[in-house]
Amino acid sequence: MNEIARIGTGPQSDNLQETMPHNIEAEQQLLGAILTNNEIYDRVASIIGAQHFFDPVHGRIFETAEARIRKNAIASPVTLKAFLEDDPGLAELGGPTYLVNLAGASISSFAARDYAQLIYDLAIRRELMGIGRNIADKAASIDVASEPKEQIVEAEQQLYALGEQGQSDSGFQSFLKAVTDAVNVANAAYQRDGGLAGVSTGLSDLDKKLGGLHRSDLLILAGRPSMGKTSLATNVAFNIAKAYKKGKTPDGIEGAVNGGVVGFYSLEMSAEQLAARILSEASEVPSERIRRGDMTEEEFRRFVNAAKELEACPLYIDDTPALPISQLAARARRLKRTHGLDALFVDYLQLVRPATAKDSRVNEVSEITQGLKAIAKELDIPVVALSQLSRQVENREDKRPQLSDLRESGSIEQDADVVMFVFREEYYKEREKPGDHELDKMATWQQEMENLHGKAEVIIGKQRHGPIGSVDLSFEGQFTRFGNLAKTWQSSGDTDF
CATH class of the missing domain: 3.40.50.300 (P-loop containing nucleotide triphosphate hydrolases)
Incomplete structure (x- = not known):
């Protein structure tokens, strides 16, 4: 357990990143629970997404597992190995062995939602800190082109997006997520009358x-x-x-x-x-x-x-x-x-x-x-x-x-x-x-x-x-x-x- 916790915090080298609210152990144990029992995914899918994980490697593991589970395929350390063995971030953590270690450190299923909620709350806190710093920096920088009213509207927009989607700036998203969203839209149209x-x-x-x-x-x-x-x-x-x-x-x-x-x-x-x-x-x-x-x-x-x-x-x-x-x-x-x-x-x-x-x-x-x-x-x-x-x-x-x-x-x-x-x-x-x-x-x-x-x-x-x-x-x-x-x-x- 101590070994896996130490390995999980390795990629975060920046001082600012280290002070951001996060809990690597909670992420590891929740991922382990999902890889051990795929039904746990259904209990936490409405709470968190890949973007809420602090460690980007954990986010990619969650996203890959999510894609397989939604296809009614098994997501386990063995099946995920083929999709993630070339992932450079996972290689730094020990490669496919890390997936096995995750499964070994899993929590009991009844605590999964609590862990998912904790991961989500910490992600929101990180986003709020980022928005707060951004607001403060822009307010301190006196620029003729940036009116205070515009800054208020921009801040409100970021806070709205955070409240609605759990993230203030979506940035790039993987093609896997884009394809999944497109299929969901087509399925909804197919199911709907007319x-x-x-x-x-x-x-x-x-x-x-x-x-x-x-x-x-x-x-x-x-x-x-x-x-x-x-x-x-x-x-x-x-x-x-x-x-x-x-x-x-x-x-x-x-x-x-x-x-x-x-x-x-x-x-x-x-x-x-x-x-x-x-x-x-x-x-x-x-x-x-x-x-x-x-x-x-x-x-x-x-x-x-x-x-x-x-x-x-x-x-x-x-x-x-x-x-x-x-x-x-x-x-x-x-x-x-x-x-x-x-x-x-x-x-x-x-x-x-x-x-x-x-x-x-x-x-x-x-x-x-x-x-x-x-x-x-x-x-x-x-x-x-x-x-x-x-x-x-x-x-x-x-x-x-x-x-x-x-x-x-x-x-x-x-x-x-x-x-x-x-x-x-x-x-x-x-x-x-x-x-x-x-x-x-x-x-x-x-x-x-x-x-x-x-x-x-x-x-x-x-x-x-x-x-x-x-x-x-x-x-x-x-x-x-x-x-x-x-x-x-x-x-x-x-x-x-």
């Missing part, structure tokens, strides 16, 4: 094209005024929140197994106006009647009943105007810590302020889109940001928007994983109404209006993980509601556009 890898939008045709809203993705939803981009965003946000169901996720933690908790930044409309739109959709009472209070008794009853049903809906609205991107990120982190967060909506991108003033609007928008993408990756959620389009759409005969129509399109197009455009041809056709004396043109116009009525199109102009194309949706303007378009001619399978 085969969606992401959160369902509640619109089946759109889900087929996107595969749902994927974690860590930035999705841009753009359109000209009156196209209905805010309506579509609120519809999708409401659908996700309405479908929310909590339970055990495939990775064994508590979370959303269906739908999700939604955060909605409404920088243009007030929270009350946004809620009225959602209630209009849920109660099927025209939004203008809700606004005027001009409802029949039956409509008012439906409105009140819908409001009662939606009270527990996990949809959180922040209508603070002109939020800086740093504040937007900080509030999103806080929401995830307090209530959970599975999808974030921003209405709309051009109303978000950069953290610091830039010399050009293009640079400001670039900082905002990069910030939104960073939020998506950090919180591991889809971020849907609405965006305006430039007026050049109106100058073309074909009013369908395209990527070049995005305002400050370079950064938006580059940073986004998905770019979608809302297009309602009915809106433009309505403005082409001929005079009453032009009977032939009027008849043609009426026929075209009838064909276009209640229809909308979502054009996917960019998708990093899938095909581009168009999705037809229904649109009920009086309820500001998008829905699936019934197509009797279309088969149940997916359609190529």
Whole structure:
């Protein structure tokens, strides 16, 4: 026992490293227990990961054992020898013999969780010490380019990551872990109804094209005024929140197994106006009647009943105007810590302020889109940001928007994983109404209006993980509601556009 403890502390030669909180013996004994009885891994997997071990060799041993156990293969000193015999760190500790010594020094199974918790707590303390030193060093270094407010936001971001994931800076990860995560995502999609890898939008045709809203993705939803981009965003946000169901996720933690908790930044409309739109959709009472209070008794009853049903809906609205991107990120982190967060909506991108003033609007928008993408990756959620389009759409005969129509399109197009455009041809056709004396043109116009009525199109102009194309949706303007378009001619399978 004394020999193995001495060998285990050997690699840590730096004085600072030696003073960091750690317990090599606890790491050795827990690893020994796992190599002796693989079932112990299941008891500690929810507490620690390879990154929590102080000795990097111990981390690699744990990671290799974890990979084998997850494949229902045996992890023992004999089976791990083939994977680790060329490991230079293990060679310093005595090579494969060290694995045998670990198994010989194992603890009893009932103490495994206590040892795992101790290793995790010590890892958190080391991370906290690192963050504290970093904060102190940056605060002591008086630099014009580093504002105190920015340092506070950065510190909050690091502390959030530490609280959520048990580490403040992930750095490089092994390809083994990346492959395992990819397989887990694919398995979750395979097990889920409809085969969606992401959160369902509640619109089946759109889900087929996107595969749902994927974690860590930035999705841009753009359109000209009156196209209905805010309506579509609120519809999708409401659908996700309405479908929310909590339970055990495939990775064994508590979370959303269906739908999700939604955060909605409404920088243009007030929270009350946004809620009225959602209630209009849920109660099927025209939004203008809700606004005027001009409802029949039956409509008012439906409105009140819908409001009662939606009270527990996990949809959180922040209508603070002109939020800086740093504040937007900080509030999103806080929401995830307090209530959970599975999808974030921003209405709309051009109303978000950069953290610091830039010399050009293009640079400001670039900082905002990069910030939104960073939020998506950090919180591991889809971020849907609405965006305006430039007026050049109106100058073309074909009013369908395209990527070049995005305002400050370079950064938006580059940073986004998905770019979608809302297009309602009915809106433009309505403005082409001929005079009453032009009977032939009027008849043609009426026929075209009838064909276009209640229809909308979502054009996917960019998708990093899938095909581009168009999705037809229904649109009920009086309820500001998008829905699936019934197509009797279309088969149940997916359609190529």
